[in-house]
Amino acid sequence: MQIHDLIGIGFGPSNIALAIALDEKRHHGQFVDALFIEKQQGFVWHKNMLLDNAHMQISFIKDLATLRNPSSRFTFLNYLHEKQRLQDFVNLKTFFPSRHEFNDYLGWAAAQFEDRCAYGESVFEVVPEMRGSEVQLVRVRSRQADGSVRERLARNLVVSVGGVPKIPARFQPFRDDPRVFHSSSYLEAIARHPKAERIAIVGAGQSAAEIFMDLQSHPNKPAVDLIMRARSIKPSDDSPFVNEIFNADFTDFVFNRSQPERAELLEEFWHTNYAAPDLELIQQIFNVFYRQRVAGVARHGFLRRHEVTAVRGRGRRPPVAARPQHRSARRAWLRRRDPRHRIRARRPQDAARSARAVPGRLHGRPQLPAAGHAGTEAGHLPARRLRNQPRAQRHAAVGHCHPVRRDRAGAAGSESTAGAAGACLRAYAAAGRRDLTLWTSRGDTLNKNRSYYRSQDRPSALPYRRLVIPSRS
Structure with a gap:
């Protein structure tokens, strides 16, 4: 049996770059007998995410060979030259080619090593001799x-099999359901649903953002809901010092670190590559939501600080249940359903935690008051402490409380933020059989909705009003 110097499992960009490096050594008299095994029938690179408007996130200079050998014949620039597109690409004035073009570049390079790659074979066992x-x-x-079954012997083994789709446990029972699919199979899967009316995207990374924008041009114009744990979509960090982690010598640095140190590095630089779309793409998504606010039509939804709690197959539409991540008063916001896509949002039921909750800085629907923020009518709010609170925190229940169409607290049909906030706070006051007092600045939105409040001037030099929410007792 022939013994190879090296066998590589997988023939994606990493092993193609390795094949190029070994080929250039061969031309300098250093022959290495290398063979690569690929389970696909031919070269494939993210075929189901080759979206029309998707571009690379890294510079074309970080191709298969340039940083190691700028004079290599396998550089992206030489590919453009051979395809007679070099001058036109220069006129684009960009470092980021389209994903379609970079896929073609990778396929062009892989085609030159077909005699050294066994396609259509799946490795299932590696045994040491x-x-x-x-x-x-x-x-x-x-x-x-x-x-x-075929066996081969090698002195060295390189494993480069790429990523494996991660399916959350709650979606495991629906792996065979055509309505639930991973982003890695997006194009094939979405083609089976030409008449889709509503689509939920779970996640807030580059793939989720690209799919959201791609669905804007879907023939059936479906409504799309983004569901994410974070408060906002954060851009990837590609600043110069951070980008040093992708330098070649950083590989040796990581290799020589202990496992705990490697884990710390991964956590520190997480947002360079994971759950972090490009800033340009984030701006496009924000523009979509802004335009629908201008039009006054809530077509798409943005469920931030939510996690998927349950998935149930029912009829032709599998509902997804989602729960907010931040803590709030259990009685202030009751369970609600969104009939548009059957996503269920539910507040945490831990009353002990709710009793300690305070308004969030940048999010938060009406929450249980804490001492120093609000209290009963007889309570006291120190002026100094109130003066030190950020406005976003003081008015968390006002500026970030959205109207709910189907809320048992009585906010159904409410068109204003004040109406929704007031109904929810009144619901808590009614449940507690006591009045609530909320300190807010004069002229605030809450003051304009006097159907829910009666206001009393606070004897203080500070321009604040004390708003008493009467109980129903």
Whole structure:
């Protein structure tokens, strides 16, 4: 049996770059017998995410060869030259080619190594060949398309199989349901739903953002809901010092670190590559939501600080249940359903935690008052402490409380923020059989809705009003 110097499992960008480096060594008299095994029938690179308007997130200079050998014939610039598009690409004045073009570049490079890649074989076992206490060779077993098994021996093994779709546990029972699919199969899956009316996207990374924008041009114009744990979509960090982690010498630095140190590095630089879309894409998404606010039509939804709590297949539409992440008064916002896509939002039921909750800085629907923020009618609010609170925190229940169409607290049909906030706060006051007092600045939105409040001037030099929310007792 032939013994190869190296066997590579997978033939994506990483192993293509390795094949190029070994090929250039061969031209300098350093021959390495390398063979690559790929389970696909031909070269494939994210075929289901080759969206029309998607571009690369990294510069074309970080191609398969340039940073290692700028004079290599496998550079992206040489690819453009051979395709007779170099001058036109220069006129684009961009460092970021389209994903379609970069996929074509990778396929162009892979095609030059077809004699060194076994396509259509899936590796299922790697067995060490021992001589004494040392591993001398590795035996690689792969299964071909016709079911036959093939064995090969190698002195070195390189594993470059790419990422594996991560399916959350709550979606595992629906892996075979065509209505629930991972972004890695997006184009094929969405083509099976040409008449989709409402689509929920779980996540806030680059793929989720690209899919959201791609659905804007879907023929059926479906309504789309973004569901994410975070408060906002954060851009990827590609600042110069942070980008040093992608330098070649940083690989050796990470390799020599302990496992806990590696974990710290991954956490520190998480937003360079995970759950962090490009800033330009974030601006496009924000523009979509802004335009629908201008039009006064709530077509798309943005469920921030939510997590998926349950998925149930029911009829032709599988509902997804989502729960907000931040804590709030259990009685202030009761469970609600959004009939548009059957997403259920529910407040946490931990009353002990709710009793300690205070308004969030930038989010938060009406929450249980805490001492120093609000209290009963007989309570006291120190002026100094109030003066030190950010306006966004003082008015969390006002500026970030959205109207709810189907809320048992009585906010149904409310068109104003004040109406929704007032109904929810009154519901809590009624449940507690006591009045609530909220300190807010004069002229605030809450003061304009006098159907829910009666106001009393606070004897203080500070321009604040004390708003008493009467109970129903």
